Structures are given as structure tokens and as C-alpha cells.
Amino acid sequence: MTDSPAASADPRAELAAAARWLAGGGQSPDERATTSDLSIDEALLLHSIGWEPVELVFGASVCSVQTGVWTWGRGELQSPSDAHNLAVGDAAARLGRECASAGGHGVVGVRVDIEVHPRHVDVALVGTAVRPVATGKKVGHPFVSDLSARDFVLLHGSGWAPLGLAFGASFVYAPRRDAGTALRQASQNVELTNLTEALYAARETAMERMQTSGLRMKAGGVVGVQVTEGPIRFARHVIGFTAWGTAVRLAADAHRHVRPEVVLPLDDAVVQFEAESLRGR
């Protein structure tokens, strides 16, 4: 870049030079505006491995849940489970398409916002499309990952590549105890197996769906899995379990071991020095 201030180790001189450059009408060398929700640390980390942010991208989907399904029943509630899986899948596909049209090779730091309502499931995904620096080449199927830029850099350094968002959900009825059992157990310390079993059923189905969605992407595994579980706010007799994470595969010939350096920080958070040990305590 011409007429730009030279790099300087002195922050005061660098800021003064940048201010002079701006006062002199300095203009951006970039051809296109960039939007990003990355922090400056994340942007610097991406730059350190030769990647850059391109565009803030969005994906959203709202899917219907049929009325009446939250009433009492047995087994899995198919409609909300399907609505959840369809909504996340559609939102992730849209996020990928936005990324591809912006020239990104993938989306990092995706924030997953899922709301289950009685009659619809809302999913919104927000992330930053990224690509190798100064690469004009577009890719057909960019990856979508909820890993932070820091995790992406670490994964990249270890020889692994993100493929996409793997997800699964299941909503299961917790069957009522019969009146006799409820009365018998009223004053006992006892496990409520109906609830435990419902939790297990929901978990197994959701986890299996998440792993299946990872396998469809030919992933070696799923990292950064997050789960939510428990009774549904507006239908306490239904146990919901959702799981999502980033599907990854080994991109290098073999896993590259990260050998961290051990550090002992000296910035102790103690506010006031108390010479207790000097007094033999």
C-alpha cells in the first residue's frame, strides 16, 4: 500500500502516523466492504494462519408443529422432533449458501439460537464467513461450524478440518405413573424410572441423529458437542434432548500433535500483599 504509515514498534508513533494518514484523506485499499462479528483477537488469530473474515452471514428457518401433539401419549413426539431437525437443517443450508455467495470457504463462530414453541420451532444461526487471504476462488460447499475462531485455528493447526453442523433432537413423553404407584411412592426416596427412561430414550435418539448427520458429511467425529435436556417449559410431561456440534475430518495425513508450552503467569490476582509466611503462619 502506498503512502501508508510504516510499521512501528512504538504504539505512540504508530497511532500518530495513522492519525496523520487519516487526516491526509487515507482511503481503504480494499475493493469491497467487509462485515464481521469476530473480536479483534479472533481476527488476528485467523490472520496468523492466513485466513480472513469476509461477511456476516445468517440462516433462519421456522417450522410448524401440529396442534395437539403436546398432550399425553407414549413414545417419541414425531412432529416437534421432525420440526426441530428440519429447521436446523434448512437454516444451516441457508447459512452455507450465504457464505458461498459472499465468497467464503466456511463459517466460524456460528451462534445457534433455537426456540421451541407449542406450534412452531424457530432456528436462527449467525456467524462470520471466512476464507484464505486474497483467495478469489469460490467453493461449492462451504463448511458451517459453531467453533470459535480460536478453536478453528487450533483445529487447523492439528491437521483437522470442519465439515458442517451435526445436530439431532428428540422429544419423548414421560409416561404417567398409575395412581397406586404414585400413592405408594409419595413418602419414599425413590427413583422415578418413568422420567429417567424418558431422558435416556430422548438422549439416545438425539445423539444417534446427530452422529448420523455427521456420518452423512463423511465426518470422522463431532467436536464441541453442546446438549440441552429436560422437561419442556409448556409441557412438563415431555422430555426434550437436543445435541449439536461441529463435524470434523482429518485433512492432513496424520493428526499433528500440539505440544503446548507450560507457563506460570506472574500476574497473581492478589490485590494486597500479606506477609503471613514471614510471621510463620
Added chain:
Amino acid sequence: MSGPGDLPEAAPRRLESGSFSSGLTVPDFAACLQMGLRPVGLVQGFCAMQWGWYGAGSPYMRGMSPYAAPGGQGTYLQNWYCPHGFVSAEHRSWGQNYEQTWVEDAWLAGFNAAFGRMVEEAKEVGAHGIIGVTDTSRPMPETNIAEFHVLGTAVVVEDGPPPPGGEPWSTYLAGQRLAKLLEAGFMPISVIAVIASVRVWAYCITEWLMEGGALGWGQTNQSTQEIEQVSEAHLAVRALARDHARRQLGHDTMHGTTVWTSEREVGSGDQVLECTLRGTRVRRFKDFDPMPAPRPTVRLS
């Protein structure tokens, strides 16, 4: 107060008092001094806005025809048509998603007035920039009134010239984060805050699905449907907000964007969606110069 140039009489007196005030934490204060940024005053701007879009002559209502745009319509408009033919007078034979430019204009008028007043205070103390900007907008007790409050610390660049046109630059960053931004080769230009608002007038299919209905005869609870009109509105409101921000960017970068969205159901399937983006417009002043790849560490404490 009607606009710039109308600071309260006490404000210039306070700002000229000789001692500075600042909203910086002590670590941020120390980092700024290290960079050669001298705080000169805590500057603020306020604006209380009344929303006046309800009532006669308001463009709040849906267009009278599915083939005409509602008044005040922006760049986004999508119509949806019932596939059933005439059913009844109450049947929603068409629906519309559209951008509510009057809502966006009102919000921007409030924000820009408060921001402009803060900048005016900064100019009063001869600032070159405003750092650590925060802004809030919240409803006041009376209906349809919102208060905007923008706050930041005015600073002078030691050994630096005044900014072009005397207009101070501004940023949501301060302290070490600002130092790292400069280290990365970016100079802050201005904070950017924008809003997009989309109204969903549901047509029969959207209304039916949002109320828990299923499409087609004999369908069981095995089936689920995407509610296309609402999904499109969710995408549109976010994309519009991003487009509004891009229009203020030129060829610069919007850094550290925060996204806030809200939805309000106003009827069967009818919704108002809003999306606010905030971030700092920054300009690259030196060539891409990546830092060395970081060394992974493990803390012993």
C-alpha cells in the same frame, strides 16, 4: 433541543473546567496513555423520541392491494397468495412481508440525534476521537416513547493532527482491544448502529401453520412443514440490517458486530421482526502483516 449546536449552557462550562472525566477502567486508561491517547472528557448525548407512526395517514397498514406496495416501503417486499380461490370474506387470500422504513427512520433519527450531540460535546473539548462508546435505547414509561443514550470518552492523539473536517472518529473499543486493532493495521472511523424492521401480514397458509395446522387431508402428526413466509421474514430482516450497515461502510470493514433480534407476535401468524447491528467501522492503513502463529500454552496456575 432541536439539533446540533444546542448544548445546555452548563455543558461547555463543565467541559472547559481543566480536569478531565472518563468512562475508562483503570487498565483501559493505562493502555490508552501507552498508545498516546489522552482522555479529555466523558461525553454523552441523549434523545427522547416519540414514535408517531400509528393513526390516520400512517403507512403502518398493509397495502390495499396485493399488487401495490404499502406506503413507506423500502427495498424488501414479498407477496404471498392463497391457493384456495374465494373462500370467505375473512379468509386471508394474500399476505405480505415488507420493510417498515418509518420504524427504521424513527429509530435512526433518535440514535443519530443522541450520537450527534455526543460528537458535538467532543468537538467542544477539541477531541480527535471518542473511544469506549456505549449506547442504549429503552422505552420510557409513556407509550411510544423511547430514550436514546450514547456515551464515550473523548480523546486527543498526542502528536497527531486533528481528524479530517474536525469530525472526531469513534469506536466501541477502548484500551487493549483498541491497541490490538491498531497493531493489526486498522484505524477506527466511526461507530455504526442500524436497525431493520419487517412486518409479516400472514396469508391463510402461514396463519394455519402458525396455529398448529397441517397441510393436506389426512395428514398425521408425522408431518411437519417449513413456514416459508416467516422464515423468509427472519432472513430478510437480518440481511436488511446488514445492507443498511454496508451502505455506511464504503470500502471499509465493520468490526466486532453485535446482532440483536426481536420478534413480536401481533396476531395469528402476524409478526413484527426487528434486527439491530452495532459495530465499529475501521479502515486498513497498512498492508496485511499477519502476526506469527500463536504458541499454544498451558497455565500452571
